[in-house]
Amino acid sequence: MGDMSTRRSRRPTIIDVAARAGVSKSLVSLALRGDEGVSDATRARIRQAADELGYRSNSLARALVQGRTGQLGVIVTDLRNPYHTEVALGVETAAEAAGLGTFLANGRRDPNRLAQHLSAMLSLNMEGIVVVSSRVDYSVLAAAAKEVPVVVVGRPESTPPGLDSVANEDEAGIALAVDHLIELGHRHIAFASSSTRPAAMARRRGYEAAVGRAGLGRHAAQTIPDGPGRSAAVDVVLRSPVTAIVTNNDLLAIEFLDRAVELGIDVPGRMSIVGYDNTDLAARVRPRLTSVDQRGPALGETAVALLLERLAGRSADRHEVLFPTLEIRTSTAEPGFLPR
Known part of the structure; x- marks a missing residue:
């Protein structure tokens, strides 16, 4: 019984298709890849046998042999x-x-x-x-x-x-965010990042350059760490005397939005928040997130x-x-x- 069960569960092979259709293995291979040398009647019989057995040709394996996978x-x-x-x-x-x-x-x-x-x-x-x-x-x-x-x-x-x-x-993206906040009247703008990777550091430099051009002080350029100190670092920025925060991605911006609700900080009344990436999430949270779209x-x-x-x-x-x-x-x- 065990052998029969194993045979039933085994994935059908090209040999099984050939046996069922009463043709050679090579003829099955030719038919399934559309070779013109196979008659329509034989091709139909082979395809029917393949369908009845639930056989699927392994196109990836064939491609590996040919050196092209598409x-x-x-x-x-x-x-x-x-x-x-x-x-x-x-x-x-x-x-x-x-x-x-x-x-x-x-x-x-x-x-x-x-x-x-x-x-x-x-x-x-x-x-x-x-x-x-x-x-x-x-x-x-x-x-x-x-x-x-x-x-x-x-x-x-x-x-x-x-x-x-x-x-x-990245520098231009952050400049768009900072300039937008300045146009709204903000003069105390923080930057918060959850990364020290090259893109995040470029965004930090873009923040520093943008507030520098406007003659504003660099109120905070805070790295938000992973681990136990993360929520405390978020709170430090939210409780600081800034009126706006630019973040290095949407996920961090949404984390700030969520924590602001918990602390009773009104967004955007008390604090404006800008994300980066303009992901689908930005249009789904409340308030809807202003975000840099890097396309x-x-x-x-x-x-x-x-x-x-x-x-x-x-x-x-x-x-x-x-x-x-x-x-x-x-x-x-x-x-x-x-x-x-």
Whole structure:
């Protein structure tokens, strides 16, 4: 009984299809890949046998043998951040338009895990790989770029030769947020970041430059750590004598919004808050979040365009920069509180 159960649960193979249709294994292979040398009647009999058995041809295995998969690999830092999801969706949309599929892997903010995913993508013969992360080591990226076209979306510490990149102009994005707050009448503006990665540090520099141009003091440039001290660091900024906070991403901005409710701090009456990324979450929270739109889907689509150029023979490296816009919603308003 045990053997019969095993046989029933085993995935049907091309040999099973051949036996059921009464033809050779090679003829089944020819029929399933659409070879013109197989008659219509024989092809129909083989397809019927395959359907009855529930057989699925292993297109990936065949592609590995042929050296072409028709697939792009997409590796993201953290799928919990909707910005990374939106970039991945942009990659998928552009890949589909080019007749390519996508394989997605989540690095969970771990450089070792990201490197493992990149290695796995290479072993699967991806046509190209999009890395939506600045956390992959230089040497790992350099080695990968020698095998297939690789595009990094974001700002790595440094970019090895043979690799393309596409990034957002972070300094300009933060300047849009600060200038908006200044136009509203704010003169006491803080910057809060949950990261010390290159993009976050560029946004911090953009904040410092923007308030400097306006002749304002740098009231706070606070790094919000992970772990036990995180809520205390958020409270420090919210309880400071500033009237507006610019954050380095939407997730942190929403964390500030949530904590402001708990502390009885009115947003935007007492405190205006600006996010960065303009993810779908920004339009769903209350108050609706003003946020810098770094055009995540467009970043993904641009990455695919760069990969396709590499596949077409381009050898010179390209590093594209997309300029963001500001989506103004109801989390920012004229200051209703003037610090002493």
